[in-house]
Amino acid sequence: MKTSYLQQDLQALEGLGGYRSLKTLDSPQGKEIILDNKRVLNFSSNDYLGLANDARIKRAAIEAIEEYGFGTGASRLICGNMSPHDKFEADLAQFKNTENALVYSSGYMANTGIISALMDRHGVVLSDRLNHASIIDGIILSRAKLLRYPHADMQALREILKKLPVTGRKLIVTDTVFSMDGDRAPLKEIVDLASRYEAMVMVDEAHAFGVLGKRGSGLVEELALEGRADIQMGTLSKAAGCFGAYVCGTKILREYLINKSRSFIYTTAMPPALCQAARAALQIILKADQLRRNLQQNSDYLRAKLQAMGFDWMNSSSAIIPVLVKDSLQAVEMSKRLLKKGIFVQAIRPPTVPAGTARLRLTVTATHTQEDLDRLLNAFKIM
């Protein structure tokens, strides 16, 4: 049968502990969810500030639906561009302190669409080994040469840059907070190397937007590197509790992407309600100092306790706290045992992470209480 390989491949995956299936929520996203009909404490979402079910954001979306309807009916370049899109982009540019901003329907589409527009087959992209899959896919789509450097290894990055021809398009791209390890890119060193070797820098702030920096705009702000990262991308789907993504940079970058970026051009404009919801989220994020402090305290507390219990959380310095298990089947087994105790921590396995580094990916939010954290730690005691 011409389709028999489908089942064979799935069985092979299952044997390696790599088979994936969907779980279903019957509640809003939050620190407590109803998962497959059971109420559980959730340590798996990226809803770092607890905004996914925020009343102010919901209200903004509902009001926008009343005013503009739901769908947009066309791509932005045809007739789907509505004033909430323009207003949101103006807000974002101001928030990120850049000349301009452009929204995409998702982070995945932003990364594939930005990189494939900016680079061509003569270009070279230097990419951290642990960058998000959407970045890799963008590079593949661009046909540029992909040079992966070992994770956060600045010596290696320098060596690669040194050997490249002086002319030609060069792009260094990095997550600012790595999605599966929870550590940070050495961004100051990266922009310094980029200046020296005349490479562009693109940052993916997916897990830093809303969380890092005084105003919550990301690692670029926290390290005072504004103006030194050419392309600042991020998602609205994590700490902002919404959906969609953005890229911030110069006016000319925005014009270029509007004209050349296929995942921007050939897709329907995002619903205006999303733009209005995200505008409300921006206002909340600007004043979310207390939430960010809670998040930091919760993360520090968990790391300290887990360390005392002998768990390896790698180099985590964010709300993403990996608990290294190594073996895929064992990671899945641990996740199942935690779930039996009413605690949801997703197991992450290759190919999402490198072979032999399967882990439980714990994510903590600003809304978890001391009691929640202690319940989690107690459940970990029997591992």
Ligand SMILES: *Cc1c(COP(=O)(O)O)cnc(C)c1O
């Ligand atoms: C989640 C994520 C994305 C994709 O963003 P979506 O809006 O969910 O499509 C891109 N980059 C990184 C680093 C991410 O963690």
